[in-house]
Amino acid sequence: MREQPSDLAARFEAVYEKNRDPWGLETRFYERRKRALSIASLPRERYGRAFEIGCSIGVMTEQIAQRVDDLLAVDVSPRAVAEARGRLVSLAHVRAECQEVPHDWPSGLFELITVSEVGFFMGADGLKQAAGLTAASLTQDGHVLLCHWRHPMSGWELNGDDVHRIFIEHSGLKVICEHLERDFRIDVLARETMPR
Numbered sequence: 001m002r003e004q005p006s007d008l009a010a011r012f013e014a015v016y017e018k019n020r021d022p023w024g025l026e027t028r029f030y031e032r033r034k035r036a037l038s039i040a041s042l043p044r045e046r047y048g049r050a051f052e053i054g055c056s057i058g059v060m061t062e063q064i065a066q067r068v069d070d071l072l073a074v075d076v077s078p079r080a081v082a083e084a085r086g087r088l089v090s091l092a093h094v095r096a097e098c099q100e101v102p103h104d105w106p107s108g109l110f111e112l113i114t115v116s117e118v119g120f121f122m123g124a125d126g127l128k129q130a131a132g133l134t135a136a137s138l139t140q141d142g143h144v145l146l147c148h149w150r151h152p153m154s155g156w157e158l159n160g161d162d163v164h165r166i167f168i169e170h171s172g173l174k175v176i177c178e179h180l181e182r183d184f185r186i187d188v189l190a191r192e193t194m195p196r
């Protein structure tokens with residue numbers, strides 16, 4: 001983590017200062033359903049080491065935690081991370097850290113990496129870098145979960161379709177499971193396609 005908060009960190013910190021759950025992750029049916037679809041899309045029942053990028057206040061983290069042995073969840077906003085830590089305090093196999101991806105990137109390999117509703121905020125160059133790092137950090141049989149809102153977002157250059165296209169191209173990974181609807185898309189990636 002850098003000594004000075006980045007512009008991105010300051011931007012999200014201001015969002016969380018106004019509202020501790022800015023996207024209604026705890027309350028909205030839309031978010032609950034999207035999370036349920038995301039988690040249900042993971043092809044394996046159990047994963048070993050997992051990395052969640054953009055964990056916010058830890059609502060999805062809690063659910064990913066049920067399927068993995070060890071989870072590192074990161075977010076650029078210290079307020080969000082503090083909320084996540086409070087929520088996850090009883091889960092000894094989960095760690096929440098304040099980090100900005102791709103500038104910060106953990107060492108070692110992961111069986112599962114999740115990039116949910118966060119890729120747009122990295123910009124195209126950051127996302128390309130994150131995609132390359134993801135591919136390099138994924139175990140041979142690992143999976144990547146992508147889930148993003150598809151509509152234009154004011155103040156941000158990429159929508160969810162852009163994020164998935166760029167990420168897939170720059171990771172070199174293959175889509176093994178996809179869910180597409182008007183508002184969001186989910187893609188699960190792996191090194192090899194599965195026979196259909």
Ligand SMILES: C[S@@+](CC[C@H](N)C(=O)[O-])C[C@H]1O[C@@H](n2cnc3c(N)ncnc32)[C@H](O)[C@@H]1O
Nearest residue numbers: 012054056060075076077100101116117118121
């Ligand atoms: C919409 S929330 C995503 C919550 C959760 N992943 C989900 O899908 O329900 C986006 C989060 O990403 C964080 N974020 C944005 N850019 C980031 C980056 N480059 N690295 C880490 N976290 C980031 C924000 O602070 C915010 O908490």
